[in-house]
Amino acid sequence: MTKxxxxxxxxxxxxxxxxxxxxxxxxxxxxGEFITLLGPSGCGKTTLLRQIAGFVNxxxxxxxxxxxxxxxxxxxxxxxxxxxxxxxxxxxxxxxxNVAFGLKLQKLPSKEIxxxxxxxxxxxxxTDYEDRSVDSLSGGQQQRVAIARALVNYPKVLLLDEPxxxxxxxxxxxxxLELKEIHRKMGITFIYVTxxxxxxxxxxxxxxxxxEGRIQQIGTPTEIYNEPVNSFVADFIGESTxxxxxMIRDRRVEFMGHEFDCVDEGFGENVPVDVVVRPEDxxxxxxxEGAQFSGVVESCIFKGVHYEMxxxxxxxxxxxxxxxxxxxxxxxxxxxxxxxxxxVMRKExxxxxxxxxxxxxxxxxxxxxxxxxxxxxxxKQGDKVLAEVDFGKVDLLDNRExxxxxxxxxxxxxxxxxxxxxILTDDGDHLWVDTDDIWDKGDxxxxxxxxxxxxxxxxxx
Amino acid sequence: MKKVLAxxxxxxxxxxxxxxxxxxxxFSFTESRVMGSWAGFSLKLYQNLFSxxxxxxxxxLSAVENTILIALIAAAxxxxxxxxxxxxxxxxxxxxxxxxxxxxxxxxxxPDIITGVSLFLLFxxxxxxxxxxxxxxxxxxxxxxxxxxxxxxxxxxxxPNIYEAxxxxxxxxxxxxxxxxxxxxRPGMISGFMMAFTxxxxxxxxxxxxxxxxxxxxxxxxxxxxxxxxxLTPELRPLMTLIFLVVLVLLIIINIRATRSKKATE
Amino acid sequence: MIKRSSWSIPYLVFMLVFVVLPLLxxxxxxxxxxxxxxTFSNITxxxxxxxxxxxxxxxxxxxxxxTLICILxxxxxxxxxxxxxxxxxxxxxxxxxxxxxxxxLMRTLATAELFDMLDVPLGKxxxxxxxxxxxxxxxxxxxxxxxxKMDKSYAEAAEDLGAAPWTVFWKIxxxxxxxxxxxxxxxxxxxxxxxxxxxxxLTNNKIKLFGTIIQENINSSMWNYGAALAFIMLVIIGITxxxxxxxxxxxxxxxx
Numbered sequence: 001m002t003k004x005x006x007x008x009x010x011x012x013x014x015x016x017x018x019x020x021x022x023x024x025x026x027x028x029x030x031x032g033e034f035i036t037l038l039g040p041s042g043c044g045k046t047t048l049l050r051q052i053a054g055f056v057n058x059x060x061x062x063x064x065x066x067x068x069x070x071x072x073x074x075x076x077x078x079x080x081x082x083x084x085x086x087x088x089x090x091x092x093x094x095x096x097x098n099v100a101f102g103l104k105l106q107k108l109p110s111k112e113i114x115x116x117x118x119x120x121x122x123x124x125x126x127t128d129y130e131d132r133s134v135d136s137l138s139g140g141q142q143q144r145v146a147i148a149r150a151l152v153n154y155p156k157v158l159l160l161d162e163p164x165x166x167x168x169x170x171x172x173x174x175x176x177l178e179l180k181e182i183h184r185k186m187g188i189t190f191i192y193v194t195x196x197x198x199x200x201x202x203x204x205x206x207x208x209x210x211x212e213g214r215i216q217q218i219g220t221p222t223e224i225y226n227e228p229v230n231s232f233v234a235d236f237i238g239e240s241t242x243x244x245x246x247m248i249r250d251r252r253v254e255f256m257g258h259e260f261d262c263v264d265e266g267f268g269e270n271v272p273v274d275v276v277v278r279p280e281d282x283x284x285x286x287x288x289e290g291a292q293f294s295g296v297v298e299s300c301i302f303k304g305v306h307y308e309m310x311x312x313x314x315x316x317x318x319x320x321x322x323x324x325x326x327x328x329x330x331x332x333x334x335x336x337x338x339x340x341x342x343x344v345m346r347k348e349x350x351x352x353x354x355x356x357x358x359x360x361x362x363x364x365x366x367x368x369x370x371x372x373x374x375x376x377x378x379x380k381q382g383d384k385v386l387a388e389v390d391f392g393k394v395d396l397l398d399n400r401e402x403x404x405x406x407x408x409x410x411x412x413x414x415x416x417x418x419x420x421x422x423i424l425t426d427d428g429d430h431l432w433v434d435t436d437d438i439w440d441k442g443d444x445x446x447x448x449x450x451x452x453x454x455x456x457x458x459x460x461x
Numbered sequence: 462m463k464k465v466l467a468x469x470x471x472x473x474x475x476x477x478x479x480x481x482x483x484x485x486x487x488f489s490f491t492e493s494r495v496m497g498s499w500a501g502f503s504l505k506l507y508q509n510l511f512s513x514x515x516x517x518x519x520x521x522l523s524a525v526e527n528t529i530l531i532a533l534i535a536a537a538x539x540x541x542x543x544x545x546x547x548x549x550x551x552x553x554x555x556x557x558x559x560x561x562x563x564x565x566x567x568x569x570x571x572p573d574i575i576t577g578v579s580l581f582l583l584f585x586x587x588x589x590x591x592x593x594x595x596x597x598x599x600x601x602x603x604x605x606x607x608x609x610x611x612x613x614x615x616x617x618x619x620x621p622n623i624y625e626a627x628x629x630x631x632x633x634x635x636x637x638x639x640x641x642x643x644x645x646x647r648p649g650m651i652s653g654f655m656m657a658f659t660x661x662x663x664x665x666x667x668x669x670x671x672x673x674x675x676x677x678x679x680x681x682x683x684x685x686x687x688x689x690x691x692x693l694t695p696e697l698r699p700l701m702t703l704i705f706l707v708v709l710v711l712l713i714i715i716n717i718r719a720t721r722s723k724k725a726t727e
Numbered sequence: 728m729i730k731r732s733s734w735s736i737p738y739l740v741f742m743l744v745f746v747v748l749p750l751l752x753x754x755x756x757x758x759x760x761x762x763x764x765x766t767f768s769n770i771t772x773x774x775x776x777x778x779x780x781x782x783x784x785x786x787x788x789x790x791x792x793x794t795l796i797c798i799l800x801x802x803x804x805x806x807x808x809x810x811x812x813x814x815x816x817x818x819x820x821x822x823x824x825x826x827x828x829x830x831x832l833m834r835t836l837a838t839a840e841l842f843d844m845l846d847v848p849l850g851k852x853x854x855x856x857x858x859x860x861x862x863x864x865x866x867x868x869x870x871x872x873x874x875x876k877m878d879k880s881y882a883e884a885a886e887d888l889g890a891a892p893w894t895v896f897w898k899i900x901x902x903x904x905x906x907x908x909x910x911x912x913x914x915x916x917x918x919x920x921x922x923x924x925x926x927x928x929l930t931n932n933k934i935k936l937f938g939t940i941i942q943e944n945i946n947s948s949m950w951n952y953g954a955a956l957a958f959i960m961l962v963i964i965g966i967t968x969x970x971x972x973x974x975x976x977x978x979x980x981x982x983x
Binding site for chain 3: 463468470471477479484485495496497542545546549551552554557561570571572573574583599601602605609662663666669670680681685688697701709713716719720
């Protein structure tokens with residue numbers, strides 16, 4: 001183990017009941033680093049933080065602090081401190097006693113306690129508030145006290161659990177700057193949890209993007225923004241258009257019906273890929289001449305600094321474009337994208353591959369129910385097989401009762417000319433669906449698949 | 462280990478709490494005049510109770526009847542008065558609201574005896590002859606605050622616009638009240654009613670001071686008088702045992718339903 | 728649209744007649760003699776009558792003892808019941824509340840007869856036992872409620888700052904549950920002082936509590952002196968509620 005890893009997390013897993021909230025988490029934190037765990041609610045980031053703090057015990061895996069396993073150590077013996085989500089300031093103690101709480105437990109001389117508390121309150125600009133009751137403070141002030149209360153103990157690592165979530169936008173921006181400043185002054189390692197991607201990009205040295213209990217990507221803010229490794233990260237961080245494409249050969253990719261030069265290599269030839277285009281990277285000009293392709297402006301909204309436009313491209317795709325100039329709806333415009341602004345990502349999957357079992361003549365069991373389909377002769381009843389279903393061949397119905405089974409729209413991506421949905425079935429299986437219909441996250445749907453759209457394969461292939 | 466100790470403590474306390482109740486239940490199955498002396502197993506007391514052939518005449522049975530009737534009437538009146546009051550108080554602001562809440566708290570803070578004596582003096586002062594009506598009025602007095610307290614949280618949970626929405630969609634105020642407000646408040650009203658009902662059932666002191674001299678008895682005053690005369694009516698034992706069983710079954714049903722609906726919403 | 732705040736008027740009128748006026752009448756009668764003339768004699772009589780004074784002293788003493796017993800027995804019980812680790816079912820909580828649905832006098836009489844059968848002489852000891860038995864649920868429930876509602880993050884924050892479990896309990900849990908203890912005290916202390924019947928049954932008339940002498944005076948038509956005694960009690964209630972703090976919104980009214 002390298003010495004400058006203050007925290008090293010190895011193969012951490014945790015389930016609550018049947019739900020796996022953390023699945024084989026591995027990452028390390030360098031001494032003095034500001035690292036952010038970023039993800040949508042329910043992605044496991046808070047559970048991960050609580051495991052580091054010691055409030056939750058991992059099912060599997062280890063947490064090393066300075067190279068020593070701290071998994072079995074109770075929270076009060078860990079040299080880490082936490083800033084809690086809603087601050088958790090003790091309502092029966094005043095500001096001074098809240099901040100002094102940890103120092104008093106260490107039985108430090110009262111002079112030293114007083115000096116350290118005052119110094120820390122000064123650092124968070126809360127001098128003169130010592131005797132105030134915590135209930136009389138504003139959200140931002142409570143926030144400062146909570147940070148002082150944790151930092152006054154000089155923890156090896158400061159854990160922050162969505163500390164700014166309860167503040168209003170203006171206050172949040174101010175506090176972000178102050179946090180960054182405190183981090184710089186104290187030199188203490190910060191592990192920060194948030195679901196706000198902008199906050200993560202502003203504050204962090206390193207971002208760990210999480211979703212559904214897994215780490216999606218670890219990198220600097222620039223890496224995460226410019227080179228997302230999959231469509232989840234691309235969609236979650238910043239605004240982007242994610243499109244289906246084909247890698248024709250190295251440095252050449254096709255999407256939206258056109259071929260583009262790009263900088264990516266090593267995908268192979270004629271391989272389906274996902275392509276990410278950031279709206280600010282699309283160059284928009286008043287005439288199609290000299291541009292890579294053309295389109296017609298469909299809508300244009302002023303967003304404060306720039307204009308946000310939706311453009312119908314010549315091949316029928318919809319593309320989001322941000323520019324400082326505005327173009328009237330109906331205008332024909334020229335569009336171009338620089339090679340290094342095209343981010344190509346390997347597709348995680350190209351069709352649904354489901355585990356199934358042959359249950360009879362032309363019948364299989366998958367996703368917890370029986371389906372009719374053409375079963376090749378080589379398979380007999382009881383054989384375990386794989387069933388392939390194209391994204392576009394899954395029918396979604398308005399009423400979950402009308403489908404063979406029910407599910408919920410769990411995640412959705414707009415891919416320029418259609419939606420790519422992740423459906424969570426009633427039994428907890430995932431199904432990916434391409435559709436032209438508009439659904440919302442959380443919609444309950446019925447699921448049906450026609451017999452001819454299920455292709456059976458051997459599991460050995 | 463800690464867990465075992467904790468469980469032991471809880472069950473020990475419960476055993477202490479339930480010892481007298483068990484004592485009553487055991488001695489409901491014997492014919493002896495007094496509890497504590499076992500005169501052989503018998504269902505005679507239960508037979509007496511059900512055939513109405515209770516020692517000391519019909520006094521016990523009419524006391525039971527009075528208790529239930531008074532509790533039902535008082536709880537019903539309290540529910541209506543308290544719900545209307547809660548809606549009113551909820552729409553008050555500042556000092557008016559605090560004053561109403563303070564007044565509402567008085568009957569709950571006051572010990573029964575103060576409520577009883579003060580109402581006694583009121584009826585004497587107004588030269589109101591005491592009896593059924595005064596007892597019911599007194600019960601409404603100390604029951605209504607509980608209804609107000611259980612309806613208030615429902616009001617603050619409720620979307621304040623739904624009443625206006627109903628009016629906006631063409632409902633008359635009465636219709637909006639009946640079709641929108643009441644269904645929203647119903648859980649609070651029901652729990653308020655239940656609380657009022659049990660408070661009334663259990664009351665002794667207030668009834669004692671407001672029942673006058675016409676010989677009106679509820680279960681509590683009957684037991685008090687009976688005990689002062691020396692020796693409780695033996696049929697009280699099976700009666701209490703049955704009440705205990707009914708309450709037990711009701712509470713278990715309510716609890717199972719509550720946990721079920723909690724699970725269903727999760 | 729009608730102004731719905733006016734809906735509080737019927738209840739206001741009702742309370743003025745049945746809550747405020749009766750309390751004023753206690754004051755009025757307390758300062759009148761039998762012929763209706765203003766006098767302090769009822770109050771001075773109380774302070775010069777050694778019987779009344781000693782009953783008063785005994786009542787306060789019993790009430791303090793009973794309250795302490797209820798806290799000592801009830802706090803650990805409430806803590807255990809509110810702790811997920813030790814108790815996951817609501818049924819146990821209901822079991823503690825259930826005796827309240829059985830007629831209190833009947834329970835008290837049964838307790839007295841149980842002592843009788845066990846040959847325990849009726850007196851102070853049995854009085855305290857019986858009282859604790861009657862009032863324990865009223866102490867457990869509000870404490871249980873505050874503990875149950877307490878934000879767990881306070882305890883976690885304390886632990887995070889280096890407090891061992893026992894320290895967390897004394898420095899965080901106990902101070903934060905004091906409002907629950909206070910409403911428990913409110914529900915136990917004054918009702919204990921004012922009980923009548925219960926003390927008589929549990930001590931075979933050996934120990935009288937303050938409630939009993941109020942009742943005796945009212946029942947023997949000594950309304951003015953009875954009202955004066957009730958007035959003294961009202962004053963004490965006023966003082967204890969002031970101690971509780973003006974904030975009554977926290978007090979747990981409900982017991983279901």
